[in-house]
Amino acid sequence: MFLRSNIFLVSLFAMAIAGCDAGPERASGANDAGHSAPTASTSKANSQVLEQRPFDNRDDFENARRGLIAQDAELVVDSVNGGEIWNMQDYAFIDSDGENAPSSVNPSLWRQAALNNIHGLFEVREGLYQIRGYDLANMSIIESDTGWILVDPLTAGETASKAFLFAREHLGEKPVRAILFTHSHIDHFGGVQGILQHLSDEEKADLRIIAPAGFEEEATSENIIAGPAMTRRAMYMYGKQLGRGDRGHVGTGLGKGPAFGTFGFATPTDMVSETGTELTVDGVPMVFQIVSGSEAPAEFTFYLPEHKAFCGAELVSRNMHNLYTPRGAKVRDARIWSGFIEEARNLFPEADVYFGSHHWPLWGQDKIQEFLAKQRDTYKFIHDQTVRLMNRGATPRELAENLQLPPALNEDFHNQGYYGTVSHNAKAVYQYYMGWFTANPAQLNPLPESESAKRTVEMMGGAEKVLDQALREFSGAADMDATEGRNTYRWLAELLNHVVFADPDNGDARALLANVYDQLGYQAESGPWRDFYLTGAYELRHGAPKEGLKPAVMREILLHTPVSLFFESMAVRLNAADAEGKSTTIKVTFTDLQQSYLLTLQNSVLHHRLTSDDTPADASLLLTRPMFVDILIGDAGLKELLFSDDIRFEGSKLDLIGFFSMLDKPDGRFNIVTP
Numbered sequence: 001m002f003l004r005s006n007i008f009l010v011s012l013f014a015m016a017i018a019g020c021d022a023g024p025e026r027a028s029g030a031n032d033a034g035h036s037a038p039t040a041s042t043s044k045a046n047s048q049v050l051e052q053r054p055f056d057n058r059d060d061f062e063n064a065r066r067g068l069i070a071q072d073a074e075l076v077v078d079s080v081n082g083g084e085i086w087n088m089q090d091y092a093f094i095d096s097d098g099e100n101a102p103s104s105v106n107p108s109l110w111r112q113a114a115l116n117n118i119h120g121l122f123e124v125r126e127g128l129y130q131i132r133g134y135d136l137a138n139m140s141i142i143e144s145d146t147g148w149i150l151v152d153p154l155t156a157g158e159t160a161s162k163a164f165l166f167a168r169e170h171l172g173e174k175p176v177r178a179i180l181f182t183h184s185h186i187d188h189f190g191g192v193q194g195i196l197q198h199l200s201d202e203e204k205a206d207l208r209i210i211a212p213a214g215f216e217e218e219a220t221s222e223n224i225i226a227g228p229a230m231t232r233r234a235m236y237m238y239g240k241q242l243g244r245g246d247r248g249h250v251g252t253g254l255g256k257g258p259a260f261g262t263f264g265f266a267t268p269t270d271m272v273s274e275t276g277t278e279l280t281v282d283g284v285p286m287v288f289q290i291v292s293g294s295e296a297p298a299e300f301t302f303y304l305p306e307h308k309a310f311c312g313a314e315l316v317s318r319n320m321h322n323l324y325t326p327r328g329a330k331v332r333d334a335r336i337w338s339g340f341i342e343e344a345r346n347l348f349p350e351a352d353v354y355f356g357s358h359h360w361p362l363w364g365q366d367k368i369q370e371f372l373a374k375q376r377d378t379y380k381f382i383h384d385q386t387v388r389l390m391n392r393g394a395t396p397r398e399l400a401e402n403l404q405l406p407p408a409l410n411e412d413f414h415n416q417g418y419y420g421t422v423s424h425n426a427k428a429v430y431q432y433y434m435g436w437f438t439a440n441p442a443q444l445n446p447l448p449e450s451e452s453a454k455r456t457v458e459m460m461g462g463a464e465k466v467l468d469q470a471l472r473e474f475s476g477a478a479d480m481d482a483t484e485g486r487n488t489y490r491w492l493a494e495l496l497n498h499v500v501f502a503d504p505d506n507g508d509a510r511a512l513l514a515n516v517y518d519q520l521g522y523q524a525e526s527g528p529w530r531d532f533y534l535t536g537a538y539e540l541r542h543g544a545p546k547e548g549l550k551p552a553v554m555r556e557i558l559l560h561t562p563v564s565l566f567f568e569s570m571a572v573r574l575n576a577a578d579a580e581g582k583s584t585t586i587k588v589t590f591t592d593l594q595q596s597y598l599l600t601l602q603n604s605v606l607h608h609r610l611t612s613d614d615t616p617a618d619a620s621l622l623l624t625r626p627m628f629v630d631i632l633i634g635d636a637g638l639k640e641l642l643f644s645d646d647i648r649f650e651g652s653k654l655d656l657i658g659f660f661s662m663l664d665k666p667d668g669r670f671n672i673v674t675p
């Protein structure tokens with residue numbers, strides 16, 4: 001590694017004296033995707049991590065392998081639409097456990113990625129199994145009196161089906177009696193149709209689907225309003241465009257990554273709304289704890305008294321979770337979250353095995369109690385200390401820089417920032433209480449990024465001068481100690497971002513900023529941070545993706561979304577400039593639901609309300625809910641709208657067409673690292 005670093009230094013030096021013309025991307029031994037080699041200070045930073053964490057503790061590896069029944073060495077899952085959505089062999093390059101990580105990967109993240117590589121069907125306890133590594137999350141399987149109970153059927157129908165068939169091959173074919181959705185996030189229910197397709201009509205008729213109260217609404221609406229922005233940002237967070245490799249995606253910390261397959265939904269038959277609720281499901285007693293408002297808006301954990309097993313859902317996991325999820329989401333309440341962990345610890349003290357919706361289980365009462373206590377205190381520490389410093393005037397950037405877990409909480413692996421980080425979680429606590437504004441008037445009304453960038457770069461003497469200096473600092477950073485090197489990269493990211501935003505066509509600036517992002521990505525302990533930086537580098541080199549989100553993959557879920565939410569989502573697509581000065585009323589009648597809604601456009605705002613069939617309107621549209629969903633997701637266009645037998649009109653067709661043409665069609669490909 002030192003040899004490679006030295007060559008890199010020499011070439012950088014040559015480049016530095018040649019000025020920027022050489023284009024930094026050509027000098028650094030880049031891989032096929034353009035990702036540059038780790039610098040000497042990145043190597044130093046990463047090797048120092050080995051001293052900061054107890055790498056000789058092998059418990060996690062033992063636990064992650066314990067009870068292995070079978071493993072599919074060639075685990076690949078194809079999409080029903082063609083192409084692969086899951087390939088564990090792609091991660092085979094992660095073949096050591098941290099101490100031998102390549103210098104382009106933080107060894108602590110590498111270790112977590114190696115643990116998440118351990119996949120297969122496992123016996124957790126007699127009658128309790130897990131299938132891991134078939135998707136971002138786990139599916140758990142409980143043996144019941146006459147069949148199986150499945151917990152959290154993964155993200156995609158394709159991966160869920162593969163996992164289910166693999167489990168059935170090794171555990172035997174028995175009817176599925178119940179499915180539990182522990183919470184409203186798609187990686188825990190989106191694959192349900194992949195299971196249901198294998199069940200007989202009889203099984204389906206008797207099937208219980210058990211979920212926390214509020215599940216249906218939260219699960220079908222979470223991403224409706226802000227979906228396009230969140231999906232675009234999720235491409236960064238999960239490194240969707242990155243190759244798998246030591247200069248690419250290694251995992252998300254929480255698991256390998258979400259399977260971008262076909263998402264589905266099924267309506268629950270049993271809703272659990274109170275902590276302490278006891279259900280016996282096909283002979284298996286279960287005690288539930290409602291933890292809604294912590295990691296998810298609708299979530300439960302449960303305890304199996306006969307197995308002495310506690311399913312923590314995603315209330316706890318073998319990493320620090322996100323109080324703020326960088327793909328974009330409402331912030332979560334750390335205080336409530338920590339309180340629920342303490343409640344679980346007290347409710348289920350006899351638990352002798354913990355299993356969750358992500359990662360591997362933990363055995364032993366004392367170990368579980370200690371694990372829960374440390375997870376509890378991690379979130380509480382971040383909450384309390386952030387608020388303390390905030391009340392003394394610290395800003396989000398200052399908080400993120402200064403807050404560190406105390407030694408007692410910083411000696412384990414399970415609460416480290418592989419997914420959430422202390423840094424961005426501290427900012428989340430600030431945001432929860434204070435919002436975006438630091439109270440410093442300089443931040444009250446600054447110029448937008450490009451305008452501010454142009455003026456900054458101009459005042460600094462122009463792009464060429466800034467780049468010259470930046471390149472010298474970048475070269476110099478390689479020789480610095482780890483902290484100083486990293487801080488220089490952080491500063492250069494901010495500086496070069498100005499140059500790129502002042503002039504996105506400045507290829508040298510883009511190339512150097514990409515090299516800076518590479519180094520920050522290689523040093524990150526958090527999977528999402530690594531993927532954000534490396535995706536930023538990738539898009540600076542290759543541009544934004546050619547294809548954005550395909551809302552059609554959400555069709556199954558949207559069919560269950562409450563209708564009124566669709567109108568909310570239409571309202572946020574109204575192009576105010578096009579709507580200026582217009583007013584109209586449109587009646588939408590759902591012939592299958594026998595419901596009519598009146599949409600009113602005025603003041604460049606769209607309102608909706610439930611109405612009676614005979615309410616007058618400028619135009620009326622009569623159609624089924626599925627047809628309406630197809631129009632909204634773009635599966636049905638204007639032609640279908642005008643000529644389909646499933647749609648009827650009354651009043652002015654022109655008014656209708658005019659109305660639909662005022663709705664934005666976001667393609668989910670907007671720029672992020674360039675203006």
Ligand SMILES: [Zn+2]
Nearest residue numbers: 137185187314
């Ligand atoms: Zn999850």
